[in-house]
Amino acid sequence: MRISLARALFVQPTLLLLDEPTNHLDLRAVLWLEEYLCRWKKTLVVVSHDRDFLNTVCTEIIHLHDQKLHFYRGNFDDFESGYEQRRKEMNKKFEIYDKQVKAAKRSGNRVQQEKVKDRAKSNAAKEASKNKAKGKVDENEPVQEAPKKWRDYSVEFHFPEPTELTPPLLQLIEISFSYPNRPDFRLSNVDVGIDMGTRVAIVGPNGAGKSTLLNLLAGDLVPTEGEVRRSQKLRMGRYSQHFVDLLTMDETPVQYLLRLHPYQEGLSKQEAVRAKLGKFGLPSHNHLTPILKLSGGQKARVVFTSISMSKPHILLLDEPTNHLDMQSIDALADALDEFTGGVVLVSHDSRLISRVCEDEERSQVWVVDNGTVITSVTSFDDYKEELMKEIKAEVDE
Numbered sequence: 001m002r003i004s005l006a007r008a009l010f011v012q013p014t015l016l017l018l019d020e021p022t023n024h025l026d027l028r029a030v031l032w033l034e035e036y037l038c039r040w041k042k043t044l045v046v047v048s049h050d051r052d053f054l055n056t057v058c059t060e061i062i063h064l065h066d067q068k069l070h071f072y073r074g075n076f077d078d079f080e081s082g083y084e085q086r087r088k089e090m091n092k093k094f095e096i097y098d099k100q101v102k103a104a105k106r107s108g109n110r111v112q113q114e115k116v117k118d119r120a121k122s123n124a125a126k127e128a129s130k131n132k133a134k135g136k137v138d139e140n141e142p143v144q145e146a147p148k149k150w151r152d153y154s155v156e157f158h159f160p161e162p163t164e165l166t167p168p169l170l171q172l173i174e175i176s177f178s179y180p181n182r183p184d185f186r187l188s189n190v191d192v193g194i195d196m197g198t199r200v201a202i203v204g205p206n207g208a209g210k211s212t213l214l215n216l217l218a219g220d221l222v223p224t225e226g227e228v229r230r231s232q233k234l235r236m237g238r239y240s241q242h243f244v245d246l247l248t249m250d251e252t253p254v255q256y257l258l259r260l261h262p263y264q265e266g267l268s269k270q271e272a273v274r275a276k277l278g279k280f281g282l283p284s285h286n287h288l289t290p291i292l293k294l295s296g297g298q299k300a301r302v303v304f305t306s307i308s309m310s311k312p313h314i315l316l317l318d319e320p321t322n323h324l325d326m327q328s329i330d331a332l333a334d335a336l337d338e339f340t341g342g343v344v345l346v347s348h349d350s351r352l353i354s355r356v357c358e359d360e361e362r363s364q365v366w367v368v369d370n371g372t373v374i375t376s377v378t379s380f381d382d383y384k385e386e387l388m389k390e391i392k393a394e395v396d397e
């Protein structure tokens, strides 16, 4: 990702097109790119689900809704308030129109019914031309269309309340680790712990060892030195691209989840699983299609549903936002907020980290760098501020 970005920026194009540029960058690189693009004088068109990135870099937002493009001036926050206002207005218009149509239908008068429809279309046309004259940006607003109900997409993530366990849940005590075939990489003097309610953001440059640290916490890697203490009844929910790739591709999401979690309450196990998949945002027509045919984001939802069904005490999440849209990232942040177990998060999405580490009392930032893990950083905001100072100086040069 860094190489292709560097190539794109190096040629100084008049039009720069970026598709999800932050996905495989570390936080520092994302902040550097934001700073660089803020000073970019030429045109930039970017597709991204990173809210902070869009807020910092963009001056206009194009939203694809109901198979049409809608234009908004301003950054992402401006878009959100504009969108909300528009949604309310459209739904109000629809309610009035719907009432009139129903009343005309009840009267049985066909001419009256057509009149209501024609009047709605002509009002829409008038409004569109008025907006155009005022220079309002949404020039693609369909004309001559009767009001429609605003179709909103909603998704709700939820991780169940974990059973109580006596602390400590998980501790790495003075551990060291190196891969057998990689004498150039080593993590040493790592001394960290997680309990119920703990919120940890793991940050650090690409290749520093963040995923390695998560694998050590999960027990997939065994330290070469030091001690691991793990509560016997501890259940961990893990998310990473690796787990998405491990899904059994010829099974349907329902078959997959029922095989992993056969004990379901309710009359129909299948319906119970489908209800959960639906909440995690997987459309119902995808519940019974082979996983192979699902998109990356849809597969991610199957993994999240499975994590939730395993009732974990600790969530270990490695770059969970890469395949999620913005509503789902917000839904994930809400779910992590209400989750009473421990959360360990590796992410380059500063908004998600800020939300997870909102409560400074129970939050920690672990910086993986130079072969060790630094836990003395006071807060994510402080860490980000320090990074920003360095980056600004770099970009100034």
Ligand SMILES: Nc1ncnc2c1ncn2[C@@H]1O[C@H](COP(=O)(O)OP(=O)(O)OP(=O)(O)O)[C@@H](O)[C@H]1O
Pocket: 026, 179, 181, 182, 185, 204, 205, 206, 207, 208, 209, 210, 211, 212, 213
């Ligand atoms: N299975 C493995 N065998 C050998 N070396 C590995 C293995 N997995 C990772 N590494 C190496 O260990 C180092 C740390 O990798 P790791 O994936 O933990 O870093 P990271 O901080 O998560 O990186 P990124 O931000 O790019 O995801 C890298 O140099 C990587 O090449």
